[in-house]
Amino acid sequence: MKGFKGRDIISISDFSKQEILHVLDTAKNFENYRNPSLLKDKMLATLFFEPSTRTRMSFEAAMHFLGGRVIGFSDARLTSISKGESLWDSIRIVEGYSDVIVMRHPFEGSARLAAEAANIPIINGGDGANQHPTQTFLDLFTIYKSKGTIDKLKVGFLGDLKYGRTVHSLARALSLFGAEMYFISPAELRMPSDDIEHLKKEGIVFHEVEDLIGTCPKLDVLYTTRIQKERFPDAADYEKVKGVYRVDNSMLKHVKPELKILHPLPRVDELSPEIDNSPHAVYFEQAANGVPVRAALLALVLGVAE
Amino acid sequence: MKELKVTAIENGSVIDHIPTDNTFNVIGILKLDRHDDTILIATNLPSKKLGKKGIVKVSGRQLTKDEANKIALVAPDATINIIKDFEIVEKLKASLPKQLVNVSKCFNPNCITNRDSVVPKLCVESARPLRLRCEYCERSMTQKDIQLV
Ligand SMILES: [Zn+2]
Numbered sequence: 195m196k197g198f199k200g201r202d203i204i205s206i207s208d209f210s211k212q213e214i215l216h217v218l219d220t221a222k223n224f225e226n227y228r229n230p231s232l233l234k235d236k237m238l239a240t241l242f243f244e245p246s247t248r249t250r251m252s253f254e255a256a257m258h259f260l261g262g263r264v265i266g267f268s269d270a271r272l273t274s275i276s277k278g279e280s281l282w283d284s285i286r287i288v289e290g291y292s293d294v295i296v297m298r299h300p301f302e303g304s305a306r307l308a309a310e311a312a313n314i315p316i317i318n319g320g321d322g323a324n325q326h327p328t329q330t331f332l333d334l335f336t337i338y339k340s341k342g343t344i345d346k347l348k349v350g351f352l353g354d355l356k357y358g359r360t361v362h363s364l365a366r367a368l369s370l371f372g373a374e375m376y377f378i379s380p381a382e383l384r385m386p387s388d389d390i391e392h393l394k395k396e397g398i399v400f401h402e403v404e405d406l407i408g409t410c411p412k413l414d415v416l417y418t419t420r421i422q423k424e425r426f427p428d429a430a431d432y433e434k435v436k437g438v439y440r441v442d443n444s445m446l447k448h449v450k451p452e453l454k455i456l457h458p459l460p461r462v463d464e465l466s467p468e469i470d471n472s473p474h475a476v477y478f479e480q481a482a483n484g485v486p487v488r489a490a491l492l493a494l495v496l497g498v499a500e
Numbered sequence: 501m502k503e504l505k506v507t508a509i510e511n512g513s514v515i516d517h518i519p520t521d522n523t524f525n526v527i528g529i530l531k532l533d534r535h536d537d538t539i540l541i542a543t544n545l546p547s548k549k550l551g552k553k554g555i556v557k558v559s560g561r562q563l564t565k566d567e568a569n570k571i572a573l574v575a576p577d578a579t580i581n582i583i584k585d586f587e588i589v590e591k592l593k594a595s596l597p598k599q600l601v602n603v604s605k606c607f608n609p610n611c612i613t614n615r616d617s618v619v620p621k622l623c624v625e626s627a628r629p630l631r632l633r634c635e636y637c638e639r640s641m642t643q644k645d646i647q648l649v
Binding site: 205207280281282299300301302303304306307321322323324325388 | 608617634635
């Protein structure tokens with residue numbers, strides 16, 4: 195296992211099974227953990243070239259709980275970028291002000307470029323449609339905590355599997371842990387061929403189906419996603435698939451008692467609030483898990499956790 | 501019938517076994533449009549292996565191993581003979597390197613390499629069939645997605 199000190203967190207595919215488990219175990223130690231001296235004198239810069247309030251706030255909370263400080267922006271219109279400064283230059287300048295950078299950027303590959311430019315660790319808070327590795331770590335952490343393991347689970351992915359970047363990264367990570375996967379979606383929103391090829395190459399057992407009720411009794415974990423209207427070039431196509439799946443009390447009649455249901459939130463109507471208080475629902479815990487996971491990653495790359 | 505004799509060159513390189521449709525892409529990769537010595541280009545020549553093939557003969561330029569490897573992107577079966585005083589002094593075989601730096605653009609319009617002035621880097625995951633992956637946006641590309649820099 196490579197050491198974490200000074201390391202960039204760009205893509206979940208950069209991490210081995212052992213390294214992922216190490217992040218999850220470290221995150222366990224950071225649950226409800228407050229230590230105002232751990233990251234004292236450390237400065238986080240949050241560069242949000244496009245807004246993502248939750249990602250930014252959970253990083254800020256993690257940093258504050260550990261005694262660190264935060265600078266940054268969440269509106270690129272106020273910066274020199276709008277005057278045509280290259281990303282490379284912006285990163286070289288901001289690394290002079292900080293010890294670690296979290297960046298969200300609309301273009302794919304921007305995080306890898308930032309990591310090349312900087313000598314301090316870069317944490318990718320989302321680069322276009324490509325990667326959002328801290329989300330994947332917190333999804334894995336939620337499964338790990340609620341199931342007690344992430345090995346050899348039967349995991350269902352529901353909804354928009356074509357454009358859902360969280361689904362692609364989570365499926366890739368779970369392939370390291372021998373998961374059997376069920377991809378439940380309308381035909382228009384199936385997993386991209388690149389991801390399917392990868393699963394085949396890794397010898398993963400998976401099923402592509404459209405039927406939720408027939409499939410849900412088999413599952414240990416159900417990862418639900420929202421079907422986003424803005425992804426569809428044609429409004430008629432969206433009307434066809436919107437609301438085809440609904441996770442609600444009537445679906446829960448068919449599932450195993452230990453099934454856990456995740457959702458990266460925000461939701462629309464695919465996830466009924468009537469199940470929020472059921473033992474299956476772990477999506478609000480999932481959102482809260484963003485803080486210990488991001489605290490663990492900050493502590494690891496800053497070298498204060500081993 | 502007498503065979504058509506393509507003029508021999510005294511010093512330079514002969515690139516043979518190019519798929520005929522990619523002959524001009526080889527010219528592009530080597531930037532031979534800016535070369536000021538003789539260049540002989542033949543296309544649609546009969547070939548047992550390829551059906552039809554192209555040959556490019558360049559006077560006054562000895563291709564390097566690196567250049568031979570770039571040619572493999574559009575002509576995986578190409579052979580390159582280095583000529584001195586009308587004799588073959590070295591034979592190179594095109595073979596794809598692990599990484600292509602500044603050879604083809606990434607095909608993803610939303611990739612940072614197409615938005616900022618960044619040198620594109622593609623990782624070669626498989627030569628046949630050709631599969632490249634952008635080292636920045638992580639998208640996978642095939643032969644048809646190649647856009648030479
Ligand atoms: Zn790219």
